[in-house]
Amino acid sequence: MAQEIFDKVKVILAEIENTNPSSAEETEQFRIKYLGSKNILKPLFGEIRNVPNERKKEFGQLVNSVKEAAEKKLESVKSKVAEADEAAEANSLDLTAPGEPLSVGTRHPVSIIMNKIVETFSRIGFTVAQDREIEDDWHNFTALNTPADHPARDMQDTYYLLHDTEKLLRTHTSSVQIRTMENQKPPIRAIFPGRVYRNETISARAHCQFHQVEGLYIDENVSFSDLKQTIEYFAKEVFGHQTKIRLRPSYFPFTEPSAEVDISCFICGGDGCNVCKYTTWVEIGGCGMVDPKVLENCGIDSQKYTGFAFGMGVERIAMLKYRINDIRLLFENDVRFLNQFKSAL
Ligand code: PHE
Numbered sequence: 001m002a003q004e005i006f007d008k009v010k011v012i013l014a015e016i017e018n019t020n021p022s023s024a025e026e027t028e029q030f031r032i033k034y035l036g037s038k039n040i041l042k043p044l045f046g047e048i049r050n051v052p053n054e055r056k057k058e059f060g061q062l063v064n065s066v067k068e069a070a071e072k073k074l075e076s077v078k079s080k081v082a083e084a085d086e087a088a089e090a091n092s093l094d095l096t097a098p099g100e101p102l103s104v105g106t107r108h109p110v111s112i113i114m115n116k117i118v119e120t121f122s123r124i125g126f127t128v129a130q131d132r133e134i135e136d137d138w139h140n141f142t143a144l145n146t147p148a149d150h151p152a153r154d155m156q157d158t159y160y161l162l163h164d165t166e167k168l169l170r171t172h173t174s175s176v177q178i179r180t181m182e183n184q185k186p187p188i189r190a191i192f193p194g195r196v197y198r199n200e201t202i203s204a205r206a207h208c209q210f211h212q213v214e215g216l217y218i219d220e221n222v223s224f225s226d227l228k229q230t231i232e233y234f235a236k237e238v239f240g241h242q243t244k245i246r247l248r249p250s251y252f253p254f255t256e257p258s259a260e261v262d263i264s265c266f267i268c269g270g271d272g273c274n275v276c277k278y279t280t281w282v283e284i285g286g287c288g289m290v291d292p293k294v295l296e297n298c299g300i301d302s303q304k305y306t307g308f309a310f311g312m313g314v315e316r317i318a319m320l321k322y323r324i325n326d327i328r329l330l331f332e333n334d335v336r337f338l339n340q341f342k343s344a345l
Contacts, residue, residue, distance in 0.1 A: 002051050006062065009044055013066045021077050024085060030077070034070035041066060106341045109318045110211055110330055114193050117213045117314070120237045121191045124230070126215060129190045131176040133197070134167050139175040143297040144254040159197050159208075169197035173214045174254060177309060180216065181298035186305045187219035193314075204326040211314035218290065218300065218307030224257070227287055227308035231261055235284075238317075239266045246281055255288025255309055267323075275320060282320055285312030 016034060021027040033040060044063060051059045107115075118128055141153055151157070159169040173192040180190055192214045200206040217226065228247065235243045243266060247259035262283050265276035272278040287310035292302035315330055322341070324330065329337050 002055060005044065005047050005050060006055075006059065009041075009059075009062050009066055012040065012044075013062075013069060016066065016069050016073055019073070021081065022084070024081055027074070027077050027081050030070075031074055035067070035074065104342070106338050108330075108333075108338065109322055109324070109341050110314050112341065113318045113321065114211060114213060114314050116238055117234070117312075117317075118191060118193055120234055121215060124233065126189050126191045126217075129176055129180050129192055130194055131179050131192075133170055133195060134161065135170040135175045136167060139178045140168060140170050140172070143178045143294065144174050145291050145293045145297070146253045150253060157198050157200075159199055170194075171198050172196050172311060173212045174309070174311065177214060177216045178294075178298060181218065181295070181300055186300060186307075187217075188307070189217050189219075191215045202328065204328065207315070207327045207331060209331070210316075210327075212311055213314060214309065214311035216290070216307060216309045218295070218305050220305060222289075222306045222308055224289060224308070227289070227310070230308070231287060231310060235261075235263045239263055239321075242269065247287070250286060250288075252286055252288055254291050254294050255286075256291045258286065258288035261285045261287055261310065261312070267320075275323070284317055284320075285310060287311070 012034075019030060021030045032038075041063060048056060048059060122128070140158075141150070146153060158171055161167040161169075173194045173196060176192040176194065177190075180188060180192075192212075194212065195209060196212050197209050200208050202208060215230075217230070228245070231247070232245050235245050242264075244264040246262040246264075248262060250258045250260045252258040260283055262281040264270060265273065265280050265282050267273050267275040268280070270280045272280055276282050287308065290307040290309050295302040295305060295307070315327055318324065318330065319327060
């Protein structure tokens with residue numbers, strides 16, 4: 001009788017030794033059968049009472065060795081199965097499957113327009129000049145023939161530096177025109193892209209920071225018709241070949257004569273719409289012949305040389321072109337807004 005119980009345990013031991021689980025599923029089943037809370041060894045413990053006293057110790061040791069064997073087996077099988085699973089996963093890699101799409105960024109609409117303007121002028125020989133945003137009074141105002149009492153100097157419009165009131169944030173990139181004329185002999189043909197600042201109340205139509213591209217052409221015999229032709233070329237390149245330009249007399253301290261630049265409305269093409277406010281024209285910037293006084297301020301002989309200058313606001317053009325109705329969108333960098341310019345590159 002007792003021998004029978006010993007034999008049963010030995011059968012289980014042999015079974016354990018001969019079982020080789022080969023998957024995670026089989027391993028779990030092995031664990032439940034031999035080591036789980038209802039394992040098959042448990043009922044055998046109950047039969048210990050049928051074992052004669054002198055063999056009880058032997059029986060206990062045998063049952064324990066079965067448990068140890070099951071534990072040992074489980075350990076060795078577990079790591080093998082994990083390795084096999086990894087290998088299987090590697091084999092299931094489908095190298096022909098299409099890759100995860102990488103989302104590409106977008107250029108900011110202001111950069112798109114700025115690049116387009118720079119590229120358009122560089123095709124007709126204009127170089128690009130950039131300079132500091134913190135300027136002095138001379139380069140931003142005085143050299144540009146802006147009298148001391150000119151409204152553009154009003155503290156309302158200009159940000160002066162607190163710790164150094166001689167310095168200000170440039171209100172236009174005309175300051176770079178001055179620096180270029182001071183450092184270069186004519187002929188000069190350059191454009192000046194950059195960020196400018198004005199102390200404006202922020203609203204849908206105005207911001208305290210924006211971007212400009214200004215341009216300058218100084219040589220002998222530069223005339224107003226050269227200016228007109230250059231503006232016309234630019235307008236057709238950027239807004240389409242059917243675009244017409246209109247120059248309206250205006251005033252800037254640094255140009256004489258001066259004009260505002262209008263282009264025919266590229267949205268309605270002359271029928272009238274709310275972009276051009278039913279006038280069929282939209283204003284994009286200012287221009288004029290460089291005042292001789294400005295040339296002299298920069299050490300250029302105004303008897304020998306003449307020149308023209310122009311300037312435009314990049315945000316304004318971007319807003320017109322992309323029908324953006326609030327300038328603040330251009331400074332918030334909300335990706336939902338920016339993602340709309342993916343195809344505009
Ligand atoms: N500097 C002027 C502005 O910021 C623009 C301009 C440039 C006008 C050159 C005429 C000539 O408003």
